[in-house]
Amino acid sequence: MTQRSVTHATFTVERTYPAPPEEVFAAWAEPSAKAQWFGGGDFELDFRVGGRELNRGGPDGGPVFTYDARYYDIVDNERIVYAYEMHMGDARISVSLATIELTPTGDGTKLVLTEAGAFLDGHDTPEQREGGTGSLLDALGKALAGERAGA
Secondary structure, three states: OOOOOEEEEEEEEEEEEOOOHHHHHHHHHOHHHHHHHHOOOEEEEOOOOOOEEEEEEOOOOOOOEEEEEEEEEEEOOOEEEEEEEEEEOOEEEEEEEEEEEEEEEOOEEEEEEEEEEEEEOOOOOHHHHHHHHHHHHHHHHHHHHHHHHHO
16 A cells, blocks of 8 residues: 655745736736746636636656646735645645735835645655745746836
């Protein structure tokens, strides 16, 4: 029998972007904008309360990772709450609840992402997820900077 385990953890990642909350929110809400920074692969986004987001992909020759999310609360330009599960191949590696809060600053937006996760059977760790989340938020910053430079 396979040894089963679960590790529970909560982490918070913060970033400040030189863009107004409306632009940061749109980068999460609009499929073409989100596809620029969130990752490639098979991507679907139905951004509404009750809507689903699905993203499948992975390295050449490596496992396929699947991100499958549902949106539970959306306040335009202020807050997004969603739950998601991650799979590596056929194995579910985590289930999480995440909240994104957007607050205007003098010259931009402070984004605070808080995630509470259950990391399953040693396939993923809170530290790996926090690092990956930070990298995604850095990619969001680059996409926002590119968008502003092109404006």
